[in-house]
Amino acid sequence: MAKKKVVYECQNCGFQSPRWTGKCPGCNSWDSLLELNQEQIDYLKKSSKVKVSNSKAISITKIKAEDIKRFSSNSKELDLVLGGGIVNGSLTLIGGSPGIGKSTLLLKIAGNLAKDNYDVLYVSGEESASQIKLRGDRLGSNIDTLYLLAEINMGSILDEIESKEYSFIVIDSIQTIYNSEVPSAPGSVTQVRAVTFELMRIAKSKNIPIFIIGHITKDGSIAGPRVLEHMVDTVLYFEGDTNSDLRLLRSFKNRFGSTNEVGIFEMDSSGLRDAKSMSERFFNKESLMPGSALTIIMEGSRPIVIEVQALVTSAYANPKRSSTGFDSNRLNMLLALLEKKLDLPLGTYDIFVNVVGGIKIQETSADLAIIAAILSSFRERELSSKTLFIGEVSLTGEVRDVPNMLQRLKEAKTQGFANAVVPSNPIEKSELKTYIANSVEKIIEWM
Ligand SMILES: Nc1ncnc2c1ncn2[C@@H]1O[C@H](COP(=O)(O)OP(=O)(O)OP(=O)(O)O)[C@@H](O)[C@H]1O
Ligand SMILES: [Mg+2]
Structure with missing residues (x-):
C-alpha cells in the first residue's frame, strides 16, 4: 500500500515540510506548522503546475520605462509616507493592532477621493454596510461615489470590481476574505496568498491602487502570513498608544519611495486628522520639574522636540528598572556607565x-537627554526648559554626534530654544548657543 503523503505548512511564513517540527525552520516561530489535508495537498500540486507561456527575455536597454503616476490622497501625512501620493496600480498593506484606526483612516481616505469624483469601492468582511455608514457619518465620508460591499467571497468581490471602473479599492481585511476554490480557512497562508495574488493581478492589470488592511499579532507582525509582506508593493504599520490620540504611520517597505518618512495623525471624534502642531505635544514649555530633560528626535525627515522623564528613588529591596518608550537594555547600559564613570551609587535606587x-524613541540621539534626566532626578535639580540635550552615548562614556544635527538645531531655534548640549559644534554655525559635552563626565560639570 502506498504511503500517505503528509505535508505540514507554517501558518506564519508558508514554509512546507514533510515532518512536523515545533519550531519553523523558515521563520523560527513556534508551533506554527499545521498538517494539510488531502484536498489542500491536491490544490498545492495543481497550483504549482507552471503554465507554459511564450514570453522571452528582452535586453534591459530596450525596455521602455513607464513613469510612476501618483495622485494625492488629500491627506498630507499619508501622501508623505507613500513617497508623494498614491501610485496607480499599486498594492498597499496597512497593518496595526485592533482598534488603532485602520478602518477609520481608509474610510476617510476613501471619502476624500469620492469627494474628488473618483468611484471608490470599500469592501468590508468585518463590518456590515450600516456599521460602516455610521462611521462614515462621523468622518464626513458619505459621498455618492463611495460604494460599500460587505462581502467575504473573493468571487463576488471580483464581479463587483469588474462591474464598474473603480479608481480606488479598499479591502478590510485580508484575513476575512476567502477564495472558494482554495480548500483552507480564511486567514490561512494558502488563502491569504491566493487572495492577495488575485488582488495584485487586478491592481496591475486594471491599474487601480488597492489598499489592504491586515491584522497584526501580539508580536507585531501581520497576523498569519509573512508572505503577504513580500507580495505587496508597500507595507505601512500603524503605531500608537490607544490611550493617547496620536497615531504614527510608518513605512516598512515601499517599492515606489523611501521608507524614512512617518505620517503623524490625531484621532478625534471626526476620525483621524493630519496632526498639526507637533511642538507643544510632547513637552511643557513653561518650566521643567526635576527629572525632566528635553531632546529633539527625528521622525522621518521631521525633527520633533520631546520630553524624557526619569524618577530615581531609594530602593527597598531589589532595585527596579523600568522604561516606557525607551529601550530598556539601552537604559541599563547608560546606568552602568553612570555608575562606573561618575561613581554614582545607582545600584541602591529604583529607576523609572x-x-x-506615547512616543517610542527608536534612535540613539536621546541617550544624552536620558542621562540628563536621571542626573536631574538624582540631584533633585531642575533643568532649563530652554535647553536641549542631543547625543549618542557609547560604552566608553564618549558622547557622539548624531545624524541631521544641524537640522535639529535649526528646528530648536525656530521653536524658541536658547541652548543645546551637544558632542561637537556642527560645521555651520547655528544661532543656538551650544555647549560641548563630548564625554559623560562633562555633562555633570555642565549641570
Ligand atoms: N465616536 C468616536 N469618537 C472618537 N473616537 C472614536 C469614536 N468611535 C471610535 N473611535 C476610535 O476609533 C477606534 C476604532 O477605529 P477602527 O475601527 O478604525 O480601528 P481598526 O484598526 O479598524 O480596528 P479593527 O482591527 O478592530 O478593525 C476606537 O478604538 C476609538 O479610539
Ligand atoms: Mg477595522
Whole structure:
C-alpha cells in the first residue's frame, strides 16, 4: 500500500515540510506548522503546475520605462509616507493592532477621493454596510461615489470590481476574505496568498491602487502570513498608544519611495486628522520639574522636540528598572556607565524612565537627554526648559554626534530654544548657543 503523503505548512511564513517540527525552520516561530489535508495537498500540486507561456527575455536597454503616476490622497501625512501620493496600480498593506484606526483612516481616505469624483469601492468582511455608514457619518465620508460591499467571497468581490471602473479599492481585511476554490480557512497562508495574488493581478492589470488592511499579532507582525509582506508593493504599520490620540504611520517597505518618512495623525471624534502642531505635544514649555530633560528626535525627515522623564528613588529591596518608550537594555547600559564613570551609587535606587506623549524613541540621539534626566532626578535639580540635550552615548562614556544635527538645531531655534548640549559644534554655525559635552563626565560639570 502506498504511503500517505503528509505535508505540514507554517501558518506564519508558508514554509512546507514533510515532518512536523515545533519550531519553523523558515521563520523560527513556534508551533506554527499545521498538517494539510488531502484536498489542500491536491490544490498545492495543481497550483504549482507552471503554465507554459511564450514570453522571452528582452535586453534591459530596450525596455521602455513607464513613469510612476501618483495622485494625492488629500491627506498630507499619508501622501508623505507613500513617497508623494498614491501610485496607480499599486498594492498597499496597512497593518496595526485592533482598534488603532485602520478602518477609520481608509474610510476617510476613501471619502476624500469620492469627494474628488473618483468611484471608490470599500469592501468590508468585518463590518456590515450600516456599521460602516455610521462611521462614515462621523468622518464626513458619505459621498455618492463611495460604494460599500460587505462581502467575504473573493468571487463576488471580483464581479463587483469588474462591474464598474473603480479608481480606488479598499479591502478590510485580508484575513476575512476567502477564495472558494482554495480548500483552507480564511486567514490561512494558502488563502491569504491566493487572495492577495488575485488582488495584485487586478491592481496591475486594471491599474487601480488597492489598499489592504491586515491584522497584526501580539508580536507585531501581520497576523498569519509573512508572505503577504513580500507580495505587496508597500507595507505601512500603524503605531500608537490607544490611550493617547496620536497615531504614527510608518513605512516598512515601499517599492515606489523611501521608507524614512512617518505620517503623524490625531484621532478625534471626526476620525483621524493630519496632526498639526507637533511642538507643544510632547513637552511643557513653561518650566521643567526635576527629572525632566528635553531632546529633539527625528521622525522621518521631521525633527520633533520631546520630553524624557526619569524618577530615581531609594530602593527597598531589589532595585527596579523600568522604561516606557525607551529601550530598556539601552537604559541599563547608560546606568552602568553612570555608575562606573561618575561613581554614582545607582545600584541602591529604583529607576523609572518615561517618554512623554506615547512616543517610542527608536534612535540613539536621546541617550544624552536620558542621562540628563536621571542626573536631574538624582540631584533633585531642575533643568532649563530652554535647553536641549542631543547625543549618542557609547560604552566608553564618549558622547557622539548624531545624524541631521544641524537640522535639529535649526528646528530648536525656530521653536524658541536658547541652548543645546551637544558632542561637537556642527560645521555651520547655528544661532543656538551650544555647549560641548563630548564625554559623560562633562555633562555633570555642565549641570
Ligand atoms: N465616536 C468616536 N469618537 C472618537 N473616537 C472614536 C469614536 N468611535 C471610535 N473611535 C476610535 O476609533 C477606534 C476604532 O477605529 P477602527 O475601527 O478604525 O480601528 P481598526 O484598526 O479598524 O480596528 P479593527 O482591527 O478592530 O478593525 C476606537 O478604538 C476609538 O479610539
Ligand atoms: Mg477595522
